[in-house]
Each structure stands twice: as C-alpha cells, then as structure tokens.
Amino acid sequence: MCCRLSNSLVGLLNLLSFLLSIPILVTGVWLHKQAETECERWLEKPLIVLGVFLLVVSLAGLLGACCRLSCLLWLYLFVMFILIIVVSAFTVFAFVVTNKGAGEVVSNRGYREYRLGDYSNWLQNRVTNPHTWNRIKSCLQSAKLCDKFETQFANDSAQQFYAENLSALQSGCCKPSNDCNFAYQGPSVWNKTDGVNHSNPDCNAWDNDSNVLCFNCESCKAGFLQNLKTDWKKVTIVNVIFLVFLIIVYSVGCCAFRNNMRGNWKY
Structure with missing residues (x-):
C-alpha cells in the first residue's frame, strides 16, 4: 500500500x-x-x-x-x-x-558607503571584467535607476538628502563618494572642487551627465555586489528549503x- x-x-x-x-x-x-x-x-x-x-x-x-x-x-x-x-x-x-562585505557607516549620513575591496575576490573579479560590467551597467541604465532616484529626492535640501536611507545601488551609482566632498546641488548634480587631488579614483570618474554619473565607479560595482549579496542570501534560504524538498x-x-x-x- x-x-x-x-x-x-x-x-x-x-x-x-x-x-x-x-x-x-x-x-x-x-x-x-x-x-x-x-x-x-x-x-x-x-x-x-x-x-x-x-x-x-x-x-x-x-x-x-x-x-x-x-x-x-x-x-x-x-x-x-x-x-x-x-x-x-x-x-x-x-x-x-x-560572507564578506558590508556597507560602511558614514558620520552624519543616513546612507552607507560601499567599497569594492570589502567583497570576496571571486565577486570582485566578476564585476571588474569590462564585458561583464558593461552588461550590468546597461541593465542599470535601462532600468532608469538614477532617473527614479533623481525624481524621488528632487526636492531635498542638502541636509535632508544626507539623512536619506539610500539603497546600495543608489548610494554607489547615483551620487559621488562622500570622500570627494563635492557641493550638493541636487541628488545627481554635484559641483566639483577645482584644483583638488582626490585619493579616491571615483571622484575623477564622477560626471553630472545622467548617462555617466558614477556608473564607472568602484562604488557602483560595490553597490551592485551588496545588492547581489542580499539577493543571494535570500536564494540560499530558498535553496535549503528546496534541498529538503x-x-x-x-x-x-x-x-x-x-x-x-x-x-x-x-x-
């Protein structure tokens, strides 16, 4: 039976x-x-x-x-x-x-900053591959990630913006790094300081052009990895349940x- x-x-x-x-x-x-x-x-x-x-x-x-x-x-x-x-x-x-990697808490900021070097070497090698990153960047741009970001926080003053709880992708791709000390004009519009040499290469990669912004920055790649890490953690839980099944x-x-x-x- x-x-x-x-x-x-x-x-x-x-x-x-x-x-x-x-x-x-x-x-x-x-x-x-x-x-x-x-x-x-x-x-x-x-x-x-x-x-x-x-x-x-x-x-x-x-x-x-x-x-x-x-x-x-x-x-x-x-x-x-x-x-x-x-x-x-x-x-x-x-x-x-x-298992490695997390956002870095910044003083007087509601959001976190993300560093590419904090994540596993395997993940770093994937996103630093030009062909792979160009495909990822194309997806982020076609999804209008930073256009939505600009609209969402368009009416924020500098102090209001600094207090916002941004996602990893918003923090890494749509605004410059906090290390740059650029002057805030809008969520995706920042004035560079002339004659200043920045130790963070992302500061030179930033551009106010909506098609550029910080999509070529290491912080954007780190933000993507943080987002990927969060998703994979959820997938791992689902996989364990699926494995039992x-x-x-x-x-x-x-x-x-x-x-x-x-x-x-x-x-």
Missing part, C-alpha cells in the same frame, strides 16, 4: 512540475522573439534551459512512476541525485562568496522504483 502510494505521489509531483515547465518554456521563447533590452536577452537562455530540463525530467518521472517503466524512473532518480549534489554545492558556494521527493522516488522492481517478474 505504501509503495503504491509512493508511485502515485511521484506521478502527481511530476505532473505539477510538467505543467510548471510549460509557462517557463513559453516565457523563454517569447523573450527570445520579443526582447529589446540586454537584460531581457540575458534571461531568455536560462529560462529556456530550465523549461526544457523540467519538461524532460518531469516526463521521465511521470511515465516511470505511472507506467511502471523502471528504466525511466531510474534515469529520473539519477538526475534527481545529481540535482541534489548541484544544489548543495551551489548553496555552500553562495554562502562562502557572500528534493531529498524527500528522491526518497519517495526510491520507494516507487523499488515497487516497480518488485512488480517485475525478472526481479
């Missing part, structure tokens, strides 16, 4: 994942045909791969459990085992590379596989 129930449960779970794979695959194909921005085009391939993977694995598990095809169920369990290893490895990796499904699948083998006269 228990083993028969395991076949039904594996079949039900794979039917649900099969149905889930269809909208994922359709979305990936739609982005491939309709994508206009670099960010949308970047998402299309992962979605198509994920959709096809779920489709194939779900069919193998569904047919293997419901039609008692032991070879397909064995293939399904093998893929599930590999997936458990991959998810476990990624979870540990994500925890390690996001995978192990449970794998265990039930093993029971279903054993049930198939018992029903086979050759066994």
Whole structure:
C-alpha cells in the first residue's frame, strides 16, 4: 500500500512540475522573439534551459512512476541525485562568496558607503571584467535607476538628502563618494572642487551627465555586489528549503522504483 502510494505521489509531483515547465518554456521563447533590452536577452537562455530540463525530467518521472517503466524512473532518480549534489554545492558556494562585505557607516549620513575591496575576490573579479560590467551597467541604465532616484529626492535640501536611507545601488551609482566632498546641488548634480587631488579614483570618474554619473565607479560595482549579496542570501534560504524538498521527493522516488522492481517478474 505504501509503495503504491509512493508511485502515485511521484506521478502527481511530476505532473505539477510538467505543467510548471510549460509557462517557463513559453516565457523563454517569447523573450527570445520579443526582447529589446540586454537584460531581457540575458534571461531568455536560462529560462529556456530550465523549461526544457523540467519538461524532460518531469516526463521521465511521470511515465516511470505511472507506467511502471523502471528504466525511466531510474534515469529520473539519477538526475534527481545529481540535482541534489548541484544544489548543495551551489548553496555552500553562495554562502562562502557572500560572507564578506558590508556597507560602511558614514558620520552624519543616513546612507552607507560601499567599497569594492570589502567583497570576496571571486565577486570582485566578476564585476571588474569590462564585458561583464558593461552588461550590468546597461541593465542599470535601462532600468532608469538614477532617473527614479533623481525624481524621488528632487526636492531635498542638502541636509535632508544626507539623512536619506539610500539603497546600495543608489548610494554607489547615483551620487559621488562622500570622500570627494563635492557641493550638493541636487541628488545627481554635484559641483566639483577645482584644483583638488582626490585619493579616491571615483571622484575623477564622477560626471553630472545622467548617462555617466558614477556608473564607472568602484562604488557602483560595490553597490551592485551588496545588492547581489542580499539577493543571494535570500536564494540560499530558498535553496535549503528546496534541498529538503528534493531529498524527500528522491526518497519517495526510491520507494516507487523499488515497487516497480518488485512488480517485475525478472526481479
């Protein structure tokens, strides 16, 4: 009775994942045909791969459990085992590379400043790669990150602005570093002091042009990494829950596989 129930449960779970794979695959194909921005085009391939993977694995598990095809169920369990290893490895990796780095508290400021050197070397190497950063920068610009920032704080005086609790991306990309001591004219408009040599290279990289601002600054890359770190921490928690779910499904699948083998006269 228990083993028969395991076949039904594996079949039900794979039917649900099969149905889930269809909208994922359709979305990936739609982005491939309709994508206009670099960010949308970047998402299309992962979605198509994920959709096809779920489709194939779900069919193998569904047919293997419901039609008692032991070879397909064995293939399904093998893929599930590999997936458990991959998810476990990624979870540990994500925890390690996001363990370093945090915003620096600045006196009399409501926001934090972000330094690229505070983050793991692996993450630093990713964002300092010109090709990678140009794609990231293109996404930030197309999302109008600093245009929204300018509108949000347009009516702030200097003291009001300094008290604002800015996000990591806003602090790193849309305003100059606090080290520069530029004169505040607006959220994204700052007057440079002539004849001053700044030790922070971001001060020379800053420009009031809305297409430039601090998108080429190390602080912008650090702000992006801080944002990425926060997202990866959330993903790590989800991965742990997903990993527990995978192990449970794998265990039930093993029971279903054993049930198939018992029903086979050759066994």
